[in-house]
Amino acid sequence: MSDTYSKISDSVxxxxxxxKKDQNTGDNVTSAMAAELTIISTVLISAIxxxxxxxxxxxxxxxxxxxxLSTNTPIIGKIRREQxxxxxxxxxxxxxxxxxxxxxIYWGIIN
Amino acid sequence: xxxxxxxxxxxxxxxxxxxxxxxKNNSTVKILSFVVAIVLPIIPLLANYxxxxxxxxxxxTDYGTFLSLFPNSILNTLHIGITYSYGSMxxxxxxxxxxxxxxxxxxxxxxxxxxxxxxxxxxxxxxxxVVAMLLSDDIFHLYIFFEIVIIAQVGIVLASNHKEKYExxxxxxxxxxxxxxxxxxxxxxxxxxxxxxxxxxxVHVVKNGLINSYSPIFLLSxxxxxxxxxxxxxxxxxxxxxxxxxxxxxxSGSALLQTLSVIIFISIGLAIFRIYNGISxxxxxxxxxxxxxxxxxxxxxxxxxxxxxxxxxxxxxxLGYLGIGFGIGTKLSLTAALFQGLNEIIITxxxxxxxxxxxxxxxxxxxxxxxxxxENNPKTGVMVLIGGFxxxxxxxxxxxxxxxxxxxxxxxxxxxxxxxxxxxxxxVTFMTFIKIFxxxxxxxxxxxxxIEDNKIPKSTxxxxxxxxxxxxxxxxxxxxxxxxxxxFIGGLI
Numbered sequence: 001m002s003d004t005y006s007k008i009s010d011s012v013x014x015x016x017x018x019x020k021k022d023q024n025t026g027d028n029v030t031s032a033m034a035a036e037l038t039i040i041s042t043v044l045i046s047a048i049x050x051x052x053x054x055x056x057x058x059x060x061x062x063x064x065x066x067x068x069l070s071t072n073t074p075i076i077g078k079i080r081r082e083q084x085x086x087x088x089x090x091x092x093x094x095x096x097x098x099x100x101x102x103x104x105i106y107w108g109i110i111n
Numbered sequence: 112x113x114x115x116x117x118x119x120x121x122x123x124x125x126x127x128x129x130x131x132x133x134x135k136n137n138s139t140v141k142i143l144s145f146v147v148a149i150v151l152p153i154i155p156l157l158a159n160y161x162x163x164x165x166x167x168x169x170x171x172t173d174y175g176t177f178l179s180l181f182p183n184s185i186l187n188t189l190h191i192g193i194t195y196s197y198g199s200m201x202x203x204x205x206x207x208x209x210x211x212x213x214x215x216x217x218x219x220x221x222x223x224x225x226x227x228x229x230x231x232x233x234x235x236x237x238x239x240x241v242v243a244m245l246l247s248d249d250i251f252h253l254y255i256f257f258e259i260v261i262i263a264q265v266g267i268v269l270a271s272n273h274k275e276k277y278e279x280x281x282x283x284x285x286x287x288x289x290x291x292x293x294x295x296x297x298x299x300x301x302x303x304x305x306x307x308x309x310x311x312x313x314v315h316v317v318k319n320g321l322i323n324s325y326s327p328i329f330l331l332s333x334x335x336x337x338x339x340x341x342x343x344x345x346x347x348x349x350x351x352x353x354x355x356x357x358x359x360x361x362x363s364g365s366a367l368l369q370t371l372s373v374i375i376f377i378s379i380g381l382a383i384f385r386i387y388n389g390i391s392x393x394x395x396x397x398x399x400x401x402x403x404x405x406x407x408x409x410x411x412x413x414x415x416x417x418x419x420x421x422x423x424x425x426x427x428x429x430l431g432y433l434g435i436g437f438g439i440g441t442k443l444s445l446t447a448a449l450f451q452g453l454n455e456i457i458i459t460x461x462x463x464x465x466x467x468x469x470x471x472x473x474x475x476x477x478x479x480x481x482x483x484x485x486e487n488n489p490k491t492g493v494m495v496l497i498g499g500f501x502x503x504x505x506x507x508x509x510x511x512x513x514x515x516x517x518x519x520x521x522x523x524x525x526x527x528x529x530x531x532x533x534x535x536x537x538x539v540t541f542m543t544f545i546k547i548f549x550x551x552x553x554x555x556x557x558x559x560x561x562i563e564d565n566k567i568p569k570s571t572x573x574x575x576x577x578x579x580x581x582x583x584x585x586x587x588x589x590x591x592x593x594x595x596x597x598x599f600i601g602g603l604i
Contacts, residue, residue: 027550031543032414035411039406039410042405042406045528046528049529080414085355087282090286091286093347094290094349095289096348097348098293105330106331
């Protein structure tokens with residue numbers, strides 16, 4: 001009897017804890033949607049600046065970006081996951097940026 | 112009075128050493144730090160514009176008799192020793208830096224019964240280092256102080272009570288072990304190529320075509336110095352760790368951390384601009400990373416629930432505006448960037464200290480657990496609200512003036528997209544601020560929230576009052592500082 005009681009009690013507690021951790025309040029959902037729209041709009045507007053390089057390239061990139069962003073929503077969840085406080089991820093992006101930066105500057109532009 | 116120029120660095124260093132010596136004596140630490148902090152802002156006002164040559168090692172042009180030895184030679188203009196340059200830009204920034212430091216120290220003294228001399232040591236060392244970075248015309252000297260300020264920043268975080276402070280500080284140091292050496296390697300390449308670490312000499316060599324601006328070594332030095340700059344200021348990919356640092360320090364500590372970061376941004380940013388301005392795509396790189404900082408930081412701030420972290424992300428995102436000003440590279444945009452930097456120092460200090468009062472009363476920074484603080488804390492609530500308006504660029508506050516200048520400079524240069532993005536980000540910043548303000552002050556108070564019956568220290572209220580006055584005065588009379596910045600940039604371009 002006590003076993004059954006403890007099993008029920010444990011499952012209720014687990015359920016309660018799950019609910020407690022889930023902080024999807026109205027505020028948070030609205031914020032996530034606002035963040036989603038901000039990312040999509042700013043990335044697309046930023047891409048328009050490529051017109052200073054080549055108009056056709058700009059059109060293609062915007063179409064590609066539009067397609068990618070619209071088929072991958074919600075994108076904010078992915079961004080949050082990639083930008084957490086894990087040292088592994090931070091180091092990965094730091095090294096990646098250094099590699100891309102040096103490659104672009106050293107080999108990409110001078111040759 | 113050019114001898115006062117090095118004193119702006121020497122006095123904080125001596126104060127730091129003395130404070131560390133008197134670590135155990137609480138009242139001595141309090142009195143000494145207060146006195147030094149109140150004296151420091153007077154020095155930049157008394158010092159004359161000019162240069163200071165350490166060890167008296169002036170260029171040969173200053174000694175007419177030697178000129179005949181090397182007629183028409185570049186050797187005449189070379190700087191042999193470390194040089195400090197002091198102009199209108201340095202005067203304005205150092206004056207406000209010392210004022211913010213004074214307010215941060217005053218807040219710390221007011222909020223803590225016992226003050227650690229070591230903590231004050233770190234604050235003054237950080238201060239001395241960034242002043243040296245602003246004054247120095249020597250890129251290696253700049254690097255040395257950059258490393259000192261990074262250690263001081265880590266120490267300021269370690270002095271807080273946050274349980275995750277060690278982890279964050281360790282992560283920052285580990286990432287610094289990538290960013291710092293890259294910066295030094297870039298400087299090493301530059302030295303190998305030019306034979307001097309004096310920025311004016313390097314600029315002279317580059318502008319006169321004595322080296323090829325597109326040579327692989329010169330380009331590589333740009334890439335490495337630029338990467339080190341990203342680390343030092345917290346632009347992507349370092350924005351996450353930088354905002355983490357802000358959220359783990361004490362409120363006054365965070366205010367100082369952000370102030371130090373902005374000054375590092377300006378000093379290394381100006382060095383990069385002066386040396387590599389001739390390379391056509393430098394501005395593009397700066398704009399790209401600035402935009403990334405703005406977009407990523409604001410989206411992260413929107414989804415966070417810890418108000419210290421949100422302010423941290425907002426502070427990092429605001430640095431993007433400075434970057435855009437540097438990236439556009441016109442006289443107006445650079446002036447606007449410097450003005451924006453100054454405004455950011457003031458506004459973020461106000462927000463860190465203002466929201467810090469919430470932490471002081473409730474001991475939590477989770478906005479889901481907070482609410483109804485306007486009843487307990489109406490004065491502070493209104494002050495924080497004004498700070499939020501200034502951050503978002505609401506007229507007639509200072510943030511509005513600098514952002515309008517930045518938007519105008521983007522339009523003048525033919526980048527309406529940048530202007531639109533800056534306006535969009537300002538709107539979202541305002542929304543984020545209103546979200547935390549509502550959650551902390553206006554939302555009904557949760558039943559389980561315990562508000563301690565502590566009164567907000569008068570020093571904290573005084574600090575916030577002074578910062579608000581600065582926001583309003585600079586908003587109504589921007590020419591007080593803009594003319595000085597404009598004159599400095601005019602001499603640069």
